[in-house]
Amino acid sequence: MTQLTCPVDQATLEDSKTSGEESSKCPECDGIWLSTTAMESLEDNAANDDMVKGQRKYGKHEVDHLCPHCGNAMVRFRYRGFNLEIEACPSDVGFWLDKSEDREIRDVMKRRGSNLNRAVSAEKSWHKTRRGEKLGVFQRVKQLLGFD
Ligand SMILES: [Zn+2]
Numbered sequence: 001m002t003q004l005t006c007p008v009d010q011a012t013l014e015d016s017k018t019s020g021e022e023s024s025k026c027p028e029c030d031g032i033w034l035s036t037t038a039m040e041s042l043e044d045n046a047a048n049d050d051m052v053k054g055q056r057k058y059g060k061h062e063v064d065h066l067c068p069h070c071g072n073a074m075v076r077f078r079y080r081g082f083n084l085e086i087e088a089c090p091s092d093v094g095f096w097l098d099k100s101e102d103r104e105i106r107d108v109m110k111r112r113g114s115n116l117n118r119a120v121s122a123e124k125s126w127h128k129t130r131r132g133e134k135l136g137v138f139q140r141v142k143q144l145l146g147f148d
């Protein structure tokens with residue numbers, strides 16, 4: 001197997017697990033490289049079908065970081081329209097997440113999953129609910145995805 005290099009500090013990435021998926025982790029900055037297959041599997045486990053149907057990349061722009069896999073400039077984007085930026089290989093081989101982004105991405109999935117279930121029963125009292133913060137996130141996502 002080829003050695004992967006951290007796009008931020010050029011350290012050699014080490015084999016790791018992210019939520020049970022094979023990944024490569026930087027020993028210096030704790031950034032994580034996830035293959036697209038691992039990312040999809042993570043989404044299958046953490047999110048529900050409605051979430052995975054949507055577009056993954058919003059507001060794409062190139063960044064200086066080079067893809068550990070192919071060496072081309074990676075693309076930074078807002079993950080599924082959330083206020084969460086991660087980077088991806090321009091050929092969609094994998095994704096680069098810094099440590100906090102990795103944690104956030106799972107939070108985003110969990111929030112969205114639980115809010116979808118809650119939203120079904122809470123649909124009619126949507127605006128009256130006191131769970132403002134959590135539903136607010138979901139509502140923003142719905143608007144971003146054009147569901148509203
Ligand atoms: Zn690093």
Ligand SMILES: [Zn+2]
Nearest residue numbers: 067069070089
């Ligand atoms: Zn690449």
